[in-house]
Amino acid sequence: MANSNDSNSSKDKAKDALSCNTLMFNTLVKTLTQAVSEAVADLYPQANLEERALYDIFSPAPNFKMGHLSFACFPLAKALRQGPPQIAGALAGHKAISECAIVEKVSAQGPYLNFFLKRESLGNIVIGEINSGEYFEHRLIEGDEKWMIEYSQPNTHKVLHVGHMRNLCLGNALVRMCRFGGVNMTAVTYPGDSGTHVAKCLWYLKKYNKEEVPEVEKGAWLGEIYTKANTLLEDELGTDKEEQNRKELTEILKQLHGESGEYYDLWQETKKWSVDLMKEAYDWADVTFDRWFWESEVDAASLSYAKELYEKGKLVKDDGAIGMDLSDDKLGFCLLIKTDGTGLYATKDVELARKKFEEFGIDKNIYIVDDRQAYHFNQVFKVLEKIGFEQAKKCYHLKYAMVELPDGGMSSRKGNIVPLMDLVSQMEKQIKEQFLNKYLEDSESGWTQKEVDETAKMIANGAIKYGMTRVDNNRKIVFSMEEWLKLDGETGPYLQYVHARIARLCQKLHYNEDLIVDWDLLNTEIETSLMVKLMEFNDVVAAGIAKLQTMHLCGYLYDLGKLFNSFYAECPIGKAENETLAHTRLALAHATGEVMREGLALLGIPAPEKM
RNA sequence: GCAUCCGUAGCUCAGCUGGAUAGAGCACUCGCCUUCUAAGCGAAUGGUCGCAGGUUCGAAUCCUGCCGGAUGCGCCA
Numbered sequence: 226m227a228n229s230n231d232s233n234s235s236k237d238k239a240k241d242a243l244s245c246n247t248l249m250f251n252t253l254v255k256t257l258t259q260a261v262s263e264a265v266a267d268l269y270p271q272a273n274l275e276e277r278a279l280y281d282i283f284s285p286a287p288n289f290k291m292g293h294l295s296f297a298c299f300p301l302a303k304a305l306r307q308g309p310p311q312i313a314g315a316l317a318g319h320k321a322i323s324e325c326a327i328v329e330k331v332s333a334q335g336p337y338l339n340f341f342l343k344r345e346s347l348g349n350i351v352i353g354e355i356n357s358g359e360y361f362e363h364r365l366i367e368g369d370e371k372w373m374i375e376y377s378q379p380n381t382h383k384v385l386h387v388g389h390m391r392n393l394c395l396g397n398a399l400v401r402m403c404r405f406g407g408v409n410m411t412a413v414t415y416p417g418d419s420g421t422h423v424a425k426c427l428w429y430l431k432k433y434n435k436e437e438v439p440e441v442e443k444g445a446w447l448g449e450i451y452t453k454a455n456t457l458l459e460d461e462l463g464t465d466k467e468e469q470n471r472k473e474l475t476e477i478l479k480q481l482h483g484e485s486g487e488y489y490d491l492w493q494e495t496k497k498w499s500v501d502l503m504k505e506a507y508d509w510a511d512v513t514f515d516r517w518f519w520e521s522e523v524d525a526a527s528l529s530y531a532k533e534l535y536e537k538g539k540l541v542k543d544d545g546a547i548g549m550d551l552s553d554d555k556l557g558f559c560l561l562i563k564t565d566g567t568g569l570y571a572t573k574d575v576e577l578a579r580k581k582f583e584e585f586g587i588d589k590n591i592y593i594v595d596d597r598q599a600y601h602f603n604q605v606f607k608v609l610e611k612i613g614f615e616q617a618k619k620c621y622h623l624k625y626a627m628v629e630l631p632d633g634g635m636s637s638r639k640g641n642i643v644p645l646m647d648l649v650s651q652m653e654k655q656i657k658e659q660f661l662n663k664y665l666e667d668s669e670s671g672w673t674q675k676e677v678d679e680t681a682k683m684i685a686n687g688a689i690k691y692g693m694t695r696v697d698n699n700r701k702i703v704f705s706m707e708e709w710l711k712l713d714g715e716t717g718p719y720l721q722y723v724h725a726r727i728a729r730l731c732q733k734l735h736y737n738e739d740l741i742v743d744w745d746l747l748n749t750e751i752e753t754s755l756m757v758k759l760m761e762f763n764d765v766v767a768a769g770i771a772k773l774q775t776m777h778l779c780g781y782l783y784d785l786g787k788l789f790n791s792f793y794a795e796c797p798i799g800k801a802e803n804e805t806l807a808h809t810r811l812a813l814a815h816a817t818g819e820v821m822r823e824g825l826a827l828l829g830i831p832a833p834e835k836m
Numbered sequence: 837g838c839a840u841c842c843g844u845a846g847c848u849c850a851g852c853u854g855g856a857u858a859g860a861g862c863a864c865u866c867g868c869c870u871u872c873u874a875a876g877c878g879a880a881u882g883g884u885c886g887c888a889g890g891u892u893c894g895a896a897u898c899c900u901g902c903c904g905g906a907u908g909c910g911c912c913a
Contacts, residue, residue, distance in 0.1 A: 287856065299855070308893095309855095335856065380913080420913060520913090546911055555839080556909095563911045570913050599840060600908055626841070626906085634906095660875060684875090696849065699841055701906075708848080713875065714861040715849085722875050730872055768852070780850065783860080794868090794877040814872095836875075 242589070242621035245408075246367040247767040249276075252350050253342060253760060254283045254294065256327050261296065261338075264319035269305045285761060289754040292332070292339030293347075299336060309336030347756040348744025348809075355759060355816040356738060361823055365406035365767040373411045373581060374400055376593035377512070380417040381499035382426040384448030385506050386642035387704055388628040388635045394693035395625060396593045397512045397829040398775045405827055406770045411585055414514045415577065416503065418496050419521040422451065424477040427491050429454030432473075444502025445644060447495055452640035482525075506645055509686070511829055516585075518577060527576035528568040531561045539612055549608050559604040574605045575612075582616050589619045591773065596624035596699070623773055626701035635704075643704065652685040653678075655710050660836070680833050687717030687830040694775035694828055715783050717830055720821060723786040724832040726793065727818035734799055736815050740808040747809060751795055755788045755813060762820050766827065775828065782824045789817045 249255050258280040265274055282300055286292040298309035298316070305312055313333035316322055322331055322338075327346035332339050354360035376396025379389050396412070403410045430450050439446050461467055480486035507513070531547065534540050540547050540561060547562035561572045581587055592602060602622035610617035627634060635642045661681055664672035692709060696702060712718045730736075747753060758781075765781040768774075798814065801807040822832040 284852090291856080295856090297855070337856065417913070422913075544910080548910075558910055560910045565911080567911090569911070573913095595907095596841065597907055598913095601913095603839095624841080629906095656875095697842095700849080701842080703848090708862090711862080716861090716875090718875060719861095722873080726873055726876085733872065772852080774852095776850080777852070780860085787860090790876060791878090793872080797871070799872045835873080 242619050243771070243773060245370070245771055247365055247771055248363075248367050249280050250363040250365055250763055250767070251760070252354075253327055253346065254280060257283065257294065257296075257322075257325065257340060260322045260325040260328070261316065263321040264316050265301075265305070267321065268315050268319060269307075272301075272304050274301070274304060285757070286339055289750055289757065291334065293342045293753070293757045294340045296338040296340070297336060298338065312336075313338045342757070344744045344747055344753060344756070347753065347760065348742065348747070348813075351756060351760045352744070352813060352816045355819050356812060358819075360763070361405075361819075363763055365763060366403075366408050366770055369409060370588040371409050371411065371586060372403060372589040372591065373413060373585060373587045374403075374591045374593060375413045375415055375518075375581075376400075377507075377514075378415045378417060378594065379503060380420075380422055380637075381496050381503075382423050382447055382451050383499075383637040384445055384452075384642055385502055385645050386635060386637065387645055387648050388642070389506075390510075390645060390689060391625060391628050391693045391702065392593055392595070393506070393510055393512060394690045394829065395623075395698070395775060397510060398690070398694050398778075398827060399591075399593075399623075399770075399773055401827045401829060402766055402775070402778070403770050405823075406767060408770065411515045411587065412513070413516045413518055413581075415518045415520065416500075417520045418499075419481060419519075419524055421474065421478070423492060423496075424474045424481065424488075425454040425458060426451040427488055427495065428470075428474055428477055429457060430495070431488070431491065433457065442502075443498035444500075444505075445646075447498050448502075448637060448644075449640070452637060455638045456640075509645075509649065510690075511686075511831075518580070520573060523573045523576045523580065524568070526580075527573045528562070530576045530579065531568060531572050534612065535562070549611060551604060551607050551611075554607055556600075556604050556607055559608050561608075571601060571605055571608070574601075575608055578605070578609055578614070578616075578620065582614060588616065589621070590616060591621050591623055593623045593625070595627055597627070598622070599624055621773075623698070625698040628702045628704050631703055631705055643706065648689065648706070648709065649685055651706065652688060652710060653681040656681045656684050656712070659712075680836055683831040683833045684712070684718050684721060684836065687721045687825070688712055689717070690828055690830050691717030691720070691779060695779040697776055698774065717825075718836075720782050720786050720825060721830070721833055722836060723789050724818055724821045724825065725834060725836040727789070727814050727821070728832075728834040730798065731811065731815050731818065734807070734811050736811050740812055741805060742809040742812050743805050744809060746806045747813065749796060751788065751792045752810070752813065755785075755792050755817065758785050758788050759816055759820055762824065766824075778824060778827060782821065782828075785817065785821065785824075789814070789821075 258276055261279050262274070262276050265272060283294050283296055286295040298312040301312050302309050310333070313336055316338055317331050317333035322328065327342055328340055329343045330341040351360070374396055377389070377393050379385055400410055400412045426447065434450060458470055461470060477488045480488040481492055531540065535547050540549050543558060545564040546560055548558050548560040550558055552558065559571055560569060561575070562568060578590065581590060594602070599622060606617050606620045609620065629635060630641060657677060661672070661677045665674065665677060688709070695715070747756070761781065765778055769778050796810055798807055798810045801810060825832045
């Protein structure tokens with residue numbers, strides 16, 4: 226009993242931290258909501274239903290044969306004291322709905338009210354807004370809370386590998402989506418530039434390394450040194466060298482803390498090599514941060530803050546160590562000062578949170594970190610709450626499962642990793658060989674080598690980012706180079722291809738905003754389906770922001786791409802029966818291109834003009 | 837032992853706060869370039885939704901138990 230209550234409340238708290246309200250931005254759904262509201266008020270005068278509640282009931286119909294939008298009457302049954310099918314029947318017959326200006330046809334199917342919208346309304350309101358750009362200006366999220374997302378916490382002195390990309394792609398996409406929806410968002414990173422891994426790396430570099438430091442790619446080389454250091458230290462465990470090694474590492478850490486000595490100088494020099502590597506990856510991913518919080522920056526401050534908390538009686542001493550007893554909350558004991566007087570990971574995270582609250586005045590604090598840290602963050606958030614930070618309730622650990630290799634987890638400690646740039650370069654090579662190089666010889670298309678290189682880069686970028694953001698955060702990704710190099714089916718390049726096709730089409734057929742269109746001419750199912758799909762874009766993004774998920778946007782863009790490709794195959798544009806139809810279809814294609822470009826941009830994926 | 841996550845087609849995954857016939861991709865089979873980019877389109881094949889109960893008008897979805905897998909649980913980060 227107590228257990229289930231506890232788990233409920235912790236789930237509720239997590240929801241609380243996430244919660245945000247989406248606005249009623251969908252023009253057509255809003256119009257339908259008003260119609261339904263009017264009909265309900267007329268038919269059931271005693272009922273008192275808010276428009277907002279009605280608006281939320283609308284959803285896409287399961288398939289385009291049944292309608293464009295559905296309204297399920299189940300939620301109304303209690304308030305209206307009638308069965309859902311009866312309600313649906315009554316509403317369908319009311320003229321506020323059946324004669325609504327945007328409704329082509331409405332029918333009650335069992336408990337559902339299914340709407341077909343007028344092509345003219347879809348065209349003028351949806352396609353028109355998209356092509357003018359107005360559609361992308363809607364604010365999606367209510368309120369003016371300040372949000373912060375911390376993502377990408379790579380360690381210096383280790384290799385950046387494909388596992389880090391999941392975090393980076395996810396964070397990048399969420400930041401972009403939130404900003405698109407009108408959220409005041411600050412993006413920060415927290416690289417680990419201090420601690421034992423650094424000491425180990427420097428220890429090996431100074432004492433054992435015989436290789437020349439390379440001229441280029443020093444960061445990757447340094448990562449290999451770290452792996453060697455670890456291997457050596459593990460090999461010497463249990464030998465008479467173990468004690469000596471430990472002493473040497475402690476001495477190095479002491480120098481780093483004291484900010485002087487040969488190892489401190491070496492740290493400063495080598496850190497730069499790693500940071501250059503990080504920046505290379507961030508440039509590749511087109512990621513920027515508003516603030517870099519260095520681990521070394523909070524190191525000393527975190528310890529003095531913990532001491533201060535202890536003196537104030539907020540922490541207790543136990544077994545010689547200092548921390549907070551969270552056993553009442555089933556979170557054990559959160560250790561903050563070790564018996565040797567130094568701090569820990571949690572100590573730094575408490576200080577970092579304090580800094581975020583004070584420096585930025587944030588209301589919502591999101592951490593994108595892998596799911597192995599769940600317990601750690603539960604402890605840290607609880608500590609913050611008990612210290613007295615109101616914002617602790619709005620701290621949220623956005624978990625994701627690890628990227629693994631077919632034979633198990635990736636570990637730079639063991640060195641069984643795929644460096645990020647290996648994947649990128651192999652993919653670019655493959656893209657050129659399989660697709661782009663042929664355009665070099667083709668005198669008609671006449672691509673330059675530079676165009677080939679740039680396009681290959683964009684496509685590899687799209688493939689990796691889509692691959693990393695399309696699966697549920699809770700599901701682990703097993704990385705296989707062979708699989709990732711397959712670029713057909715549901716992939717980033719499929720979406721980019723749709724965009725490139727449209728761009729070419731608009732160019733060849735001279736798309737412009739002044740084309741004379743007649744939306745009523747679009748009378749095939751595929752054309753109206755495409756229009757309805759386009760209408761849903763903002764809804765999908767808003768839902769993604771509310772849930773902090775990228776997966777649904779990926780799925781949406783893929784569905785949109787599929788619809789477009791079917792449309793492209795079935796409906797001739799340049800050779801349509803008449804000019805107005807050609808122009809109308811071209812406007813629809815252009816709108817699809819705009820949504821695709823914007824959607825890809827939210828995932829951080831570039832949209833090539835040709836490929 | 838306790839906690840979190842996962843278990844849906846041969847493989848990789850969708851299925852949103854329970855709701856209308858469980859959907860894609862890959863693989864396999866068949867069709868489509870004298871028409872706007874075939875990195876494409878169309879068709880066919882493939883599922884007792886891990887198992888067992890419960891709640892409900894209705895459960896892949898919520899609850900409980902079990903099975904199988906991953907991860908975490910005080911001096912690492």
